[in-house]
Amino acid sequence: MVRRTPWLLSASVANLCFLYAPILVLILFSFNASRLSAAWQGFTLEWYRLLAEDEALRLSVWNSLLVALVSTLVATGLGVCAAIGLERHPFRGQKVVESAMLLPLVIPEIMMGVSLMLFFLLVKLPLSLITVTIGHAAFNLPIVLVIVRARLRKLDPSLEEAARDLGATPWQAFSRVTLPLLVPAMWGSVLLAFTISLDDFIVTFFTAGPGSTTLPLYVYSMVKSGVTPVINALSAILVVVSMTLIGASLALQRR
Amino acid sequence: MNSPTRPSDRSECSGEAPASRRPSRLLLPALVWLGLCLVLPLFLMLAISFASRGTYGGVVWTLTLANYANVVDPLYVRIFARSVGLATLTTLLCLALGFPIAYYIARLPPRLQGIWLLLVMIPFWTNFLVRTYAWIFILRAEGLLNTVLAGLGLIGSPVDVLYSETAIVIGLVYGYLPFMILPLYAAVERLPVALVEAAWDLYASRWAVFWRVIVPLTKPGLVAGAILVFIPSVGAFITPDLMGGARTMMIGNLIQHEFLVARDWPFGSAIGLVLMASVLLGVVTYLRAEGPGARPAAGG
Numbered sequence: 001m002v003r004r005t006p007w008l009l010s011a012s013v014a015n016l017c018f019l020y021a022p023i024l025v026l027i028l029f030s031f032n033a034s035r036l037s038a039a040w041q042g043f044t045l046e047w048y049r050l051l052a053e054d055e056a057l058r059l060s061v062w063n064s065l066l067v068a069l070v071s072t073l074v075a076t077g078l079g080v081c082a083a084i085g086l087e088r089h090p091f092r093g094q095k096v097v098e099s100a101m102l103l104p105l106v107i108p109e110i111m112m113g114v115s116l117m118l119f120f121l122l123v124k125l126p127l128s129l130i131t132v133t134i135g136h137a138a139f140n141l142p143i144v145l146v147i148v149r150a151r152l153r154k155l156d157p158s159l160e161e162a163a164r165d166l167g168a169t170p171w172q173a174f175s176r177v178t179l180p181l182l183v184p185a186m187w188g189s190v191l192l193a194f195t196i197s198l199d200d201f202i203v204t205f206f207t208a209g210p211g212s213t214t215l216p217l218y219v220y221s222m223v224k225s226g227v228t229p230v231i232n233a234l235s236a237i238l239v240v241v242s243m244t245l246i247g248a249s250l251a252l253q254r255r
Numbered sequence: 256m257n258s259p260t261r262p263s264d265r266s267e268c269s270g271e272a273p274a275s276r277r278p279s280r281l282l283l284p285a286l287v288w289l290g291l292c293l294v295l296p297l298f299l300m301l302a303i304s305f306a307s308r309g310t311y312g313g314v315v316w317t318l319t320l321a322n323y324a325n326v327v328d329p330l331y332v333r334i335f336a337r338s339v340g341l342a343t344l345t346t347l348l349c350l351a352l353g354f355p356i357a358y359y360i361a362r363l364p365p366r367l368q369g370i371w372l373l374l375v376m377i378p379f380w381t382n383f384l385v386r387t388y389a390w391i392f393i394l395r396a397e398g399l400l401n402t403v404l405a406g407l408g409l410i411g412s413p414v415d416v417l418y419s420e421t422a423i424v425i426g427l428v429y430g431y432l433p434f435m436i437l438p439l440y441a442a443v444e445r446l447p448v449a450l451v452e453a454a455w456d457l458y459a460s461r462w463a464v465f466w467r468v469i470v471p472l473t474k475p476g477l478v479a480g481a482i483l484v485f486i487p488s489v490g491a492f493i494t495p496d497l498m499g500g501a502r503t504m505m506i507g508n509l510i511q512h513e514f515l516v517a518r519d520w521p522f523g524s525a526i527g528l529v530l531m532a533s534v535l536l537g538v539v540t541y542l543r544a545e546g547p548g549a550r551p552a553a554g555g
Binding site for chain 1: 277278279280281282284285286288289291292293294295296297299300303314352353355356358359360371374375377378379380381382383384385386387388389390391392393395397398399401402406429432433486487489490492493497507510511514515520523524527530531534535
């Protein structure tokens with residue numbers, strides 16, 4: 001065996017503490033009764049009550065859900081088609097097209113936001129929830145593509161071939177054999193795309209117009225205007241929601 | 256399904272099917288969407304970067320190189336240098352913090368590896384704004400750090416950490432550390448244990464084992480991790496915006512300022528393109544120099 005030095009374990013545990021402590025502290029202090037200081041002054045649910053009464057917050061949550069839902073549907077539809085097209089119908093110059101499709105994953109996010117904003121302004125499309133949704137679908141598409149394609153590659157091609165040999169049309173072979181096998185990966189990518197869209201700040205920041213405040217934009221404006229325990233409470237809720245969605249996504253991709 | 260795949264096409268080798276056909280029509284919608292929302296806007300930006308600013312913002316289409324000439328103004332060069340410096344520091348810190356845990360995880364039994372990797376990833380799934388806010392909550396003058404330190408009687412007056420370059424680096428390291436751990440883990444996992452043992456058997460010092468065996472053999476992971484941390488750090492906007500002060504502007508803030516505050520789109524475009532071009536150029540040059548063997552595996 002490799003010599004296992006105890007400092008490796010301690011360094012790893014310390015690393016995990018570094019990763020977890022800030023989030024746990026944040027959640028803990030969402031129950032702190034003190035409005036101003038970071039000293040513990042007793043348990044309260046007051047900040048959660050204030051959140052529940054916040055009309056603007058509720059609107060921003062609806063906006064976020066709407067954008068996430070529509071952009072995920074568009075990205076999934078286009079992404080699944082593209083994954084099949086790339087994986088099952090190879091062509092010359094495929095490498096170039098593939099790298100171009102993964103572009104959103106490597107260019108700085110701010111560039112994507114800014115260039116989209118310029119584009120919308122120059123084609124005179126008013127910045128609104130629609131432009132936000134279009135942008136979200138664009139950065140979610142490659143994510144769906146990568147996940148679904150990985151799944152397609154792992155499928156045994158002889159399954160579809162067997163269906164064809166038994167007289168199925170190409171469409172029947174696809175829809176009755178391949179598609180059902182892709183469903184878990186599709187759900188996994190749907191949940192991931194949905195979460196990423198819910199969480200996105202940068203692209204939304206540049207492509208949103210007046211009246212199209214999403215949840216992250218609302219959180220940003222809250223943080224900008226000062227630290228309050230209400231933000232802690234909202235953060236705690238967001239932590240739980242994100243983790244649930246991603247956990248479900250991972251479980252589905254593994255199936 | 257328009258062009259049916261005959262079974263014989265794929266029977267010889269599933270990876271390399273004959274690449275003679277034209278792209279499937281299934282690809283078209285995605286290509287159009289990404290072309291319109293991604294490629295076209297970037298070319299538009301390129302075009303605008305050679306135009307000039309109108310009196311009230313907007314774009315006047317006269318060909319000029321003035322925007323690029325402005326980028327080398329010492330004021331902006333300093334912002335570029337700060338961004339590159341802070342991103343480099345972030346990358347190095349992520350390497351130093353990430354390597355031990357990546358190495359530890361890769362040498363665990365497979366079942367435990369999955370659990371540890373999950374533990375590393377969980378905090379990362381939290382919204383970036385929330386994670387940034389968590390550090391603001393800790394570091395600000397009336398924050399947790401100062402409250403605790405004062406409570407212990409260690410400090411008389413609050414230490415000012417927030418709104419500084421230190422705060423930005425903390426925020427960036429916290430934000431992107433998992434991007435470093437995952438590719439490092441993948442690289443260490445592929446490292447043959449026998450080679451490390453051989454080095455020990457030949458009386459290599461701990462130092463020599465690390466620098467002359469482990470580091471060269473895990474280089475693809477090191478490079479991949481460094482790229483994945485450096486790119487978002489150098490173009491960061493949220494972290495310097497919320498955790499930095501007026502004197503710690505980074506390129507991301509400058510771009511945002513030019514577009515939304517100064518409304519100088521041509522200059523903002525030029526800055527953005529210089530940022531993107533230098534990042535891509537750096538990455539490509541590095542990968543070329545290292546040869547195909549050093550190409551990092553995507554993700555972890």
